[in-house]
Amino acid sequence: MARTRPRLxxxxxxxxxxxxxxxxxxxxxxxxxxxxxxxxxxxIGPLRYGGATVPGMRLDGERLVGSRAIMRRLxxxxxxxxxxxxxxxxxxxxxxxxxxxxxxxxxxxxxxxIDAAFLRRPEAMLSYVGDAKLPLPVGxxxxxxxxxxxxxxxxxxxxxxxxxxxxAALPGHLDRIDAWIAEGLLGGELPNAADLQIGSTIRxxxxxxxxxxxxxxxxxxxxxxxxxxxxxxxxxxxxPAEWLASTAGS
Ligand SMILES: N[C@@H](CCC(=O)N[C@@H](CS)C(=O)NCC(=O)O)C(=O)O
Numbered sequence: 033m034a035r036t037r038p039r040l041x042x043x044x045x046x047x048x049x050x051x052x053x054x055x056x057x058x059x060x061x062x063x064x065x066x067x068x069x070x071x072x073x074x075x076i077g078p079l080r081y082g083g084a085t086v087p088g089m090r091l092d093g094e095r096l097v098g099s100r101a102i103m104r105r106l107x108x109x110x111x112x113x114x115x116x117x118x119x120x121x122x123x124x125x126x127x128x129x130x131x132x133x134x135x136x137x138x139x140x141x142x143x144x145x146i147d148a149a150f151l152r153r154p155e156a157m158l159s160y161v162g163d164a165k166l167p168l169p170v171g172x173x174x175x176x177x178x179x180x181x182x183x184x185x186x187x188x189x190x191x192x193x194x195x196x197x198x199x200a201a202l203p204g205h206l207d208r209i210d211a212w213i214a215e216g217l218l219g220g221e222l223p224n225a226a227d228l229q230i231g232s233t234i235r236x237x238x239x240x241x242x243x244x245x246x247x248x249x250x251x252x253x254x255x256x257x258x259x260x261x262x263x264x265x266x267x268x269x270x271x272p273a274e275w276l277a278s279t280a281g282s
Contacts, residue, residue, distance in 0.1 A: 034092050034109060038063040041081050041088040043070060045160035045264050047232040048099035048139060049087040054228050054259055055103055059110040067164040069173075070157075070180050071187070100135055103225050115225040126217055127226045134229035138205055140188070141198045142236040142243075147190030149240060149266040150181040157181065160239075160264030199271075200278040202237075202246055209234075209252040219251065223258040231255030241268030246279055 040056070040063050042049035056063050068076055074084045081088030083097030089105070096102050107115050117123040150157050154177035158170055166173070173180075184190070209230060213219040218227050235256040237243050247253045256262075 034061075036092055039090040040065045041068060041073070041077065041086055041090075042066065042164075043068055043073065043086045044162055044164035044166070045236065045262070046086050047142065047236045048135070048229070050235065050259055050262070051099050051228040051232040052087045052089075052102050052106075054223065054232070055106050055115060055225075058113060058115075058223065059106060061106065061110055067166050069166055069168065071183050098135075099229065100131060100225075103131075103228070113222050115223075115228070117224070123217070127224050130212055130217060130226035131224075131229045134226055134233065138230060138233050141202065141205065142233055142240070143188045144190040144195045144198050145243060145271070146236070146240060146266065147181065147185040147188050148192060148195035149242075149270045150177075151185055151190075153266060153270045154178045154181045156264075156266045156270070162263030195271075196275045196278070199243070199275050202243070203279055206247060206250055206252045209255070210250055213251040213254070219254060223255075227255055227258055231258050235259050235262045238262070239264045240266045240271075242266070242271040242276055244268075 038056070038061065040049070040052060042053070042065055044067060053065070068086065073086050073088075077084045077086070077088055077097070081090055081097060082095035085097065087099055087102055089096040089102050091105065091109070094105075096105055103115055116127055155174070157177055157180065158173070161170055209218065218224070218230065220227070223231065234247065234252055238247055238253065238256055239262055
């Protein structure tokens, strides 16, 4: 066990941070969470935990960056319950590959869609603050919301074209996840590392009113059960209707 409580650096509503928090809870590891203001991780992260994205972690002086790196470290710190199948099981490589896809590909999908929505409805960002203890009162953040939305969209390359392409590709991603659940790779009683990586993304997508109907009722939607309810909502009707037409019938 760690000598000091791990310190998790997070952003409100960050889905990879939620994945790490679910792993900490599963392994009964007590920790402190430091909530950063959106975009401030670019400046604060390198000083505190050695990276410019969240999640980051300090663990007995060790600096960790990235949800998968943190998950591996937590597994070594508290092996039970395991987040990965045993090393002699062929399922281990499959779970690691699904986790990698969840991190490197699927994780960016809600980022770009939600950024496109925030550009159209910046005040919706405030609904995602939840119980985060931010260094500024929410009222003081209100005037900065439109510029924050633009900065986030720029950083995440969330152009309208990209968000629209993400929506069009979403049914295919959900088919892949549903197939992994049918195979038993995902969706077990206790989550594995891929369940947490992919399920946290599903949970965030479910907060986007225009996207929710594409996921609701599918096996993939069940992966959100590994997490507490997600604060935040982008009301239906914020995304252009013609973007959703490309997903119709799926
Ligand atoms: N895939 C990495 C990256 C995480 C990531 O990009 N986090 C976002 C918040 S959800 C972030 O810090 N974005 C700020 C930036 O890219 O500068 C992980 O899972 O740790």
